[in-house]
Amino acid sequence: MRYIYTVLVLMLVISCTKDFEEINTNTNAPVTVQPSLLLRQVIYDYGEQMSYEGFTAGNLLGQYSTALDFNLFDRHDLKSPQLGGNPWPIFYQNLRDNEIILNLSQENTAFAVYEGPARIMKAYMAAGLTDLFGDVPYSEAFKGDTETVTPVYDSQESIYMDENGVFDNLDKGIAAIENYTGTIALDGDILFNGDLEGWIRFANSLKIKYLMRVSSKINVAAQLQIIVAEGNFIDDNSENAIFNFTDGEPNNFRLARLRIGDFNNYVLSETMDEILTGLNDPRIDRLYRPFANSTDGGHNGLLNGIDASEGVSLADYSLLGTIFRENTGLLDANFMTSMETHFLLAEAAQKGLITADTETLYNTGVTQAFDYWQVDLPADYLTVDAALNDGNTVENIITQKWIANSINGYEGWVEYRRTGFPQLKTISASLNNNLIPIRMPYPSEEEALNSVNYTTASNNTEGNSINVPVWWDEQ
Secondary structure, eight states, X not given: OHHHHHHHHHHHHHHHHHHHHHHTSOTTSOSSOOHHHHHHHHHHHHHHHHHHHIIIIIHHHTTSEEESSSOTTTTTOTTSOSSSOOOHHHHHHHHHHHHHHHHHHHHXXXXXXXXXXXXXXXXXXXXXXXXXXXXXXXXXXXOTTTOOOOOOEEOHHHHHHSTTSHHHHHHHHHHHHHTOOOOOOOOSOTTTTTOHHHHHHHHHHHHHHHHHHTTTTSOOHHHHHHHHHHTOSOOSGGGOEEEEOBSSTTSBOGGGGSOHHHHTTEEEBHHHHHHHXXXXXXXXXXXXXXXXXXXXXXXXXXXXXXXXXXXXXXXXXXXXXXXXXXXGGGOEEEXXXXXXXXXXXXXXXXXXXXXXXXXXXXXXXXXXXXXXXXOOOOTTIIIIITOTTSSOHHHHHHHHHHHHTTTOHHHHHHHHHHHOOSOOOOOTTOSSTTOOOOSOOOOHHHHHHSHHHHHHHHHHTTTTOTTSOOGGGOO
């Protein structure tokens, strides 16, 4: 009897041990993620979050809009983000997830189609990150899914120029797409709906952008001319790297979900008002509303960086347009566009970096920008109010690009730092000695979580100063 009991116990133990893994595995929680789901997530999360970040904090730095309250950031205390102003975790979360896609594409031939887009997205997000902050964790970063690290800060020059950097990843991304011979489609692609040629055009437009960004440091003429000669870049609004917001939740523009008091915190800036009014530019009606106290449907802007304790009347200033709240289905998350590409090429032509007609490129950029914002282009706009050769030609090109990028405020600020245009104003009650910041500060959590490497980076920026230029901005 004892023998039979022992056998039964042994059989039970063996049976339990054999089935242990199956019993203790949650079949609803997959151990690996499909790259299609992750690609969709990266594109949407980065685009949605950075559209909001760019329109709140970025638009204050670029002087598109002014904050009436909660405005320490608008007064250039950039270490005090309020309704926006902390893009660091957005970059690192999505760069980490994108790295998983890239690794999967190289480990499993069934996922090879994802390598090109993953490399292009890595280049795009890494450039955005370093353009805001300068030196940042890069070569040892994006590994949070496999190990805990305290990554070193790579120099901006190396992030752009070295192997596995911005330009290298764009080139390798294009090559991966061109060399792909599989039949598996690119799923989860909400930018180009699986069109790999669209990703190549996107990469080439990004190369144009970043070559112009570093053009004060290296000779970019030959590389730009090759891209122009091949002509395979974003050349029409139908080819833009964008995805559409909707009018209702959950996929509407996040500004539409703010409480009315928070939405009313943002008004037309004096800088934008003067530029659009000076150009008789009808896009002002799309981007901003007439101020409530207006007797003629006019607009009024407020100088950035007011002392909120002084108090202003909301009725005296123009709120943001309905496209940013009630009608966000007309709005896009904007990664790269034809209008921006043409403005970059117009600048390159004007500076003699490519052989092309500056005015044609400029006029195309302006025309496409009006079309992008769904505003009719006045018949005499390009010959009278916004004629290329009326004044400083480069200033005119950059100013039109600045206007067109109204949903990408960080981009307008970055290009101001690179070119000095448009001419931004000394703000009203500066907390930065009347200086316009030229980099974002590292967030406080870096000092706590990555203290040794943070200290080195902080020392290299004069104590994490917002007035120390990044590499491509050093003269």
